[in-house]
Amino acid sequence: MARVKRGVTAHKRHKKVLAQVKGHYSTNNRLYKRAHESLMRSLAYAYRDRRNRKRDMRRLWIIRINAASRLNGLTYSRLVNGLTLAGVAVDRKMLADLAVRDANGFSAVVDTAKQALATK
Numbered sequence: 001m002a003r004v005k006r007g008v009t010a011h012k013r014h015k016k017v018l019a020q021v022k023g024h025y026s027t028n029n030r031l032y033k034r035a036h037e038s039l040m041r042s043l044a045y046a047y048r049d050r051r052n053r054k055r056d057m058r059r060l061w062i063i064r065i066n067a068a069s070r071l072n073g074l075t076y077s078r079l080v081n082g083l084t085l086a087g088v089a090v091d092r093k094m095l096a097d098l099a100v101r102d103a104n105g106f107s108a109v110v111d112t113a114k115q116a117l118a119t120k
Helices: 007-020 034-069 074-087 092-101 103-120
Strands: none
Touching: 007 034, 034 074, 034 092, 034 103, 074 103, 092 103
């Protein structure tokens, strides 16, 4: 059986890792062992934070909707309840966008929710 020398593949793998950690601080972008540790940690953070971003965005949308609905005389929870009773299927992302960009349109949505709450 022929002898297999692994220098070329190891060098390629090291260069690949060092290319991925470009921009990391200190020896974390120069020494392979430190770079590999830094890369594994950064990938774990990236995986975790892709999920946390969804959570953070939902919180932001709710804050914006609550602020805008209070300007129209309704709390967030009463607004959502009213929209559910009215059968309006608008998600929080769209409501927050309406609240920020189109105050008149959001006021119309709030009025719809108020009417549904009044007839309950």
